Amino acid sequence: PSSIPPVLAAATRIAREFDYPASEVRRGVKEFINQMHEGLSKEGATLNQIPSYITAVPDGSEKGLYLAVDLGGTNSRVCSIELHGDSTFALTQNKVAIPRELMVCTSSKLFIFIAGQIEAFLEQHHNEHFEAHVLKRRLAGTREEYKDEEVFDLGFTFSFPVNQVGINRGTLIRWTKGFSIPDAVGKDVCELLQTAIDDLDLPVRVSALVNDTVGTLMARSYTAPGKTETLLGAIFGTGTNGAYVEKLSNITKIADLTDTRYAIPTGKMVINTEWGSFDNHLNVLPTTTFDRELDVETVNPGIQMFEKRVSGMFLGEILRRSILSLFCDPTAKLFQSAGGSIAPDSALYKLWGIDTSFLSLVEADVTPDLRVIADSLRKDFNIDGASAIDCQSVKVLVHAIGKRAARLSAVPVGAILLESGKLETEDVVDIGVDGSLVEYYPNFQGYIREALRDIPEIGEAGEKKVQIGIAKDGSGVGAALSALVARKEE
Numbered sequence: 001p002s003s004i005p006p007v008l009a010a011a012t013r014i015a016r017e018f019d020y021p022a023s024e025v026r027r028g029v030k031e032f033i034n035q036m037h038e039g040l041s042k043e044g045a046t047l048n049q050i051p052s053y054i055t056a057v058p059d060g061s062e063k064g065l066y067l068a069v070d071l072g073g074t075n076s077r078v079c080s081i082e083l084h085g086d087s088t089f090a091l092t093q094n095k096v097a098i099p100r101e102l103m104v105c106t107s108s109k110l111f112i113f114i115a116g117q118i119e120a121f122l123e124q125h126h127n128e129h130f131e132a133h134v135l136k137r138r139l140a141g142t143r144e145e146y147k148d149e150e151v152f153d154l155g156f157t158f159s160f161p162v163n164q165v166g167i168n169r170g171t172l173i174r175w176t177k178g179f180s181i182p183d184a185v186g187k188d189v190c191e192l193l194q195t196a197i198d199d200l201d202l203p204v205r206v207s208a209l210v211n212d213t214v215g216t217l218m219a220r221s222y223t224a225p226g227k228t229e230t231l232l233g234a235i236f237g238t239g240t241n242g243a244y245v246e247k248l249s250n251i252t253k254i255a256d257l258t259d260t261r262y263a264i265p266t267g268k269m270v271i272n273t274e275w276g277s278f279d280n281h282l283n284v285l286p287t288t289t290f291d292r293e294l295d296v297e298t299v300n301p302g303i304q305m306f307e308k309r310v311s312g313m314f315l316g317e318i319l320r321r322s323i324l325s326l327f328c329d330p331t332a333k334l335f336q337s338a339g340g341s342i343a344p345d346s347a348l349y350k351l352w353g354i355d356t357s358f359l360s361l362v363e364a365d366v367t368p369d370l371r372v373i374a375d376s377l378r379k380d381f382n383i384d385g386a387s388a389i390d391c392q393s394v395k396v397l398v399h400a401i402g403k404r405a406a407r408l409s410a411v412p413v414g415a416i417l418l419e420s421g422k423l424e425t426e427d428v429v430d431i432g433v434d435g436s437l438v439e440y441y442p443n444f445q446g447y448i449r450e451a452l453r454d455i456p457e458i459g460e461a462g463e464k465k466v467q468i469g470i471a472k473d474g475s476g477v478g479a480a481l482s483a484l485v486a487r488k489e490e
């Protein structure tokens with residue numbers, strides 16, 4: 001193949017390091033199932049398998065007005081959700097980017113910031129209520145208890161690993177996604193939020209602590225077509241994680257399964273897997289030099305190893321490192337054919353300098369000479385004169401990294417499908433997904449499905465039964481539904 005340009009040949013060599021063949025998918029699924037069982041049987045396992053204390057998933061008939069707060073990876077949102085009881089809802093929201101400095105500060109600073117967002121939201125969107133209740137009290141200087149009907153129930157979506165001990169109680173296990181606020185670790189995050197809310201004297205009760213994946217599952221189950229109960233809610237955004245419906249009797253680490261806290265005797269409970277930490281010991285996860293070098297630069301080396309190969313926070317950086325490696329290959333002469341160069345201040349030289357949205361842009365460019373890629377390289381990375389072959393080489397790298405991420409995503413999805421036994425008994429198994437990666441990366445779902453077919457116990461017949469839907473506004477409406485279920489369970 002002397003006809004293959006050297007740069008493309010070199011890119012293809014690097015891309016091959018990201019291959020994740022069918023045999024490895026199968027090995028991954030087996031290991032994931034082992035780690036699922038281990039996590040259900042004891043504390044401190046690799047997969048945390050955190051009980052949510054939510055024992056019912058919605059069927060679309062739920063009604064009422066609820067508040068939700070979502071502390072995600074990148075943004076913080078406050079919303080109110082009107083559930084209409086017919087699988088539809090109306091959602092009003094304020095969204096702000098979380099200032100970087102609040103990701104590395106003290107817990108009180110972060111939670112005061114959030115309570116302030118709730119107050120601003122109520123004043124803006126529920127002004128009548130705000131004036132009649134909150135402002136009146138402030139003017140009168142009273143601080144007696146709010147009446148029950150004046151209080152909003154709030155579902156708090158907190159997308160970090162929490163040791164949940166009740167439907168609205170849970171202590172933070174560790175930060176992920178670049179957050180590092182040491183004094184919050186080990187504290188009850190609902191209490192931290194409720195304290196900040198009470199300091200502002202707002203009529204808001206934190207009723208449910210909801211992982212974003214649990215919210216995605218609840219939202220999808222409320223909105224999904226038909227009466228099928230959704231099995232799994234999965235996030236592929238800044239981070240990656242999933243929550244699924246497990247048989248209560250399998251959750252052997254909960255000592256007393258007859259505890260009155262499970263008022264609804266459904267025999268089921270939603271489990272938050274925290275699959276971002278799947279295989280931290282690297283028994284089965286594929287590992288390239290780029291993965292190793294990236295890990296060292298993170299705030300939590302050796303932890304969240306699955307997430308670091310799959311989610312939006314990291315794929316851009318894996319790509320940056322592989323482009324630099326290609327650039328350093330003297331045979332490749334990347335970006336040099338047209339006398340081009342990388343400016344010294346290019347984001348390509350900066351740690352975390354490539355956003356994962358760039359991967360979607362590259363994968364989506366089907367123009368004959370890959371103009372969109374070249375334009376972005378010039379505009380966003382100060383790289384002039386990238387030839388069509390250069391762009392194609394970058395695309396080869398992107399494709400390899402994106403496809404590996406999607407095929408890896410099929411490991412937990414496949415494992416949970418198999419463990420549920422639903423493929424044997426049901427015609428449709430519903431899965432809700434959310435996150436920019438699964439929503440915008442071209443064919444991400446398609447690559448997941450390909451890998452699912454590679455699992456012999458699922459195969460083509462099983463994969464066909466899987467119905468995947470984007471659960472829009474999952475963390476908002478899902479949190480509202482969790483607050484509703486929480487009040488029912490009380």
Ligand code: ADP
Nearest residue numbers: 072073074237238312313356357360435436440
């Ligand atoms: P979060 O997970 O923080 O709630 P998102 O689901 O929007 O929010 O995920 C944000 C992550 O997705 C970031 O890491 C960002 O780099 C990445 N991202 C943003 N836009 C895109 C896109 N078009 N394609 C792929 N990834 C994207």
